Amino acid sequence: ERDPLKTQEVTAAQHFTQPPPRYSEASLVKKLEELGIGRPSTYASILQTLQDRNYVRLEKRRFIPEDRGRLVTAFLVAFFTRYVDTGFTASLEEQLDEISGGRIDWREVMRAFWEEFKKAVDATKDLKISDVIDALDEELGPHFFPAQEDGSDPRQCPACGTGRLGLRLGRTGAFIGCSNYPDCRYTRPLAVAGAEGENGTSFAEGQRELGTDPATGQSVTLRRGPYGFYVQLGEGGVDEKGKPTKPRRASLTRDMDPETLDLERALALLSLPRVIGRDPETGGEITAGLGRFGPYIRLGTIYQSLEPGDDVLTLGMNRAMDLLAKARAKVRHLGPHPQDGAPVDVRKGRFGPYIQHGNRVANLPRGVEMEEVTLDQAVQLLAEKGKELKPKAGARGKAGRTTKAAAGTAKRGKAKGEAAAEPKPARAAARKPAARKPASRKAATKTATAARARKVASRRKGEA
Numbered sequence: 001e002r003d004p005l006k007t008q009e010v011t012a013a014q015h016f017t018q019p020p021p022r023y024s025e026a027s028l029v030k031k032l033e034e035l036g037i038g039r040p041s042t043y044a045s046i047l048q049t050l051q052d053r054n055y056v057r058l059e060k061r062r063f064i065p066e067d068r069g070r071l072v073t074a075f076l077v078a079f080f081t082r083y084v085d086t087g088f089t090a091s092l093e094e095q096l097d098e099i100s101g102g103r104i105d106w107r108e109v110m111r112a113f114w115e116e117f118k119k120a121v122d123a124t125k126d127l128k129i130s131d132v133i134d135a136l137d138e139e140l141g142p143h144f145f146p147a148q149e150d151g152s153d154p155r156q157c158p159a160c161g162t163g164r165l166g167l168r169l170g171r172t173g174a175f176i177g178c179s180n181y182p183d184c185r186y187t188r189p190l191a192v193a194g195a196e197g198e199n200g201t202s203f204a205e206g207q208r209e210l211g212t213d214p215a216t217g218q219s220v221t222l223r224r225g226p227y228g229f230y231v232q233l234g235e236g237g238v239d240e241k242g243k244p245t246k247p248r249r250a251s252l253t254r255d256m257d258p259e260t261l262d263l264e265r266a267l268a269l270l271s272l273p274r275v276i277g278r279d280p281e282t283g284g285e286i287t288a289g290l291g292r293f294g295p296y297i298r299l300g301t302i303y304q305s306l307e308p309g310d311d312v313l314t315l316g317m318n319r320a321m322d323l324l325a326k327a328r329a330k331v332r333h334l335g336p337h338p339q340d341g342a343p344v345d346v347r348k349g350r351f352g353p354y355i356q357h358g359n360r361v362a363n364l365p366r367g368v369e370m371e372e373v374t375l376d377q378a379v380q381l382l383a384e385k386g387k388e389l390k391p392k393a394g395a396r397g398k399a400g401r402t403t404k405a406a407a408g409t410a411k412r413g414k415a416k417g418e419a420a421a422e423p424k425p426a427r428a429a430a431r432k433p434a435a436r437k438p439a440s441r442k443a444a445t446k447t448a449t450a451a452r453a454r455k456v457a458s459r460r461k462g463e464a
Contacts, residue, residue, distance in 0.1 A: 362381045
């Protein structure tokens with residue numbers, strides 16, 4: 001006792017607490033069983049619905065909550081608290097079991113449920129959208145605006161410095177915007193600023209900078225929009241006429257992981273479409289690109305979507321020829337049209353083979369095969385039964401204006417040609433006098449009345 005101790009070794013240790021592990025499919029089903037929610041026949045559909053509606057995502061066999069799921073949960077907790085309570089759901093499950101066993105009447109259960117539910121719905125009818133947004137903003141504020149290490153206000157607008165960031169609602173859904181709108185138009189996607197992925201990549205302000213394009217010197221960023229991830233080159237500017245210009249963008253394909261995307265692949269996406277090679281038969285250029293329906297390859301008027309596992313950035317000539325062989329089985333080139341030289345093709349459609357020349361199509365008669373049609377027959381069918389393809393929704397207005405303008409030009413040209421072809425008469429024909437219109441019944445009545453009045457006046461004058 002009281003003997004001095006000698007220090008032999010000092011070991012510094014640091015311990016970080018870990019959050020509870022995310023639910024897996026098995027652990028979530030186990031938790032549902034403990035709470036009395038769901039039944040073995042409904043567990044699979046419950047888990048699938050959560051993923052189909054993008055409330056959660058399955059990552060490394062763990063459920064990760066999505067921002068959409070947080071938003072829906074906050075709304076239900078704020079305005080329909082009773083109906084998202086686990087105790088209420090469990091009691092309703094027990095009542096459903098009683099109904100299936102024939103021990104209680106389902107009408108009584110539905111009547112009791114509807115009386116309370118109608119009151120809850122009626123209570124939300126008079127709510128303004130601003131009230132709902134404010135409630136969600138208050139509930140989700142700690143998630144979207146976590147405390148800063150330097151003690152600064154996480155809701156301070158980085159653009160104007162005086163506005164307050166908060167939840168906003170637009171045509172494309174919810175987003176985070178500045179309170180000084182429209183003076184300050186700063187926005188960012190509904191995501192946590194500075195949230196990091198598994199490899200430490202930061203999505204500060206809803207985007208991540210990948211690097212600089214050596215050709216233009218502009219920054220290349222990875223962003224998340226309402227329809228998924230995409231890369232963007234630079235920022236929008238203004239053209240010579242003062243109109244805003246959109247920056248170059250390219251969407252990520254389904255096979256691409258945004259967490260591992262680097263500058264090289266981002267620049268390759270932005271450079272699409274790219275040339276793969278030339279067709280040995282026709283000499284035409286084969287290109288690969290991204291379209292409305294995903295990656296594709298193109299040879300003239302022949303398009304073919306890429307299959308799962310094909311990379312639009314590295315697809316080679318051999319694979320491209322295999323894909324084009326499948327596409328060519330659906331298209332047969334007949335030759336140029338005798339009027340304008342545009343190609344005339346026979347194609348396989350959903351409702352049978354048809355002929356196409358530009359935007360004009362004509363169905364093949366029954367019993368006629370694609371291999372039997374000649375160019376002359378196709379031209380005749382197009383002239384007799386051809387119909388114009390309907391324009392796409394996005395190009396409807398433009399197509400309508402173009403068609404009207406072309407029709408007007410053709411009409412004026414036709415009239416001008418007819419006028420030029422018709423010889424002018426030596427003397428203008430005498431203008432016929434305009435035919436007198438028959439007097440209306442009302443005018444005739446007024447005339448008759450005036451005549452009678454004059455007759456009566458003259459009679460009285462004679463008597464006087």
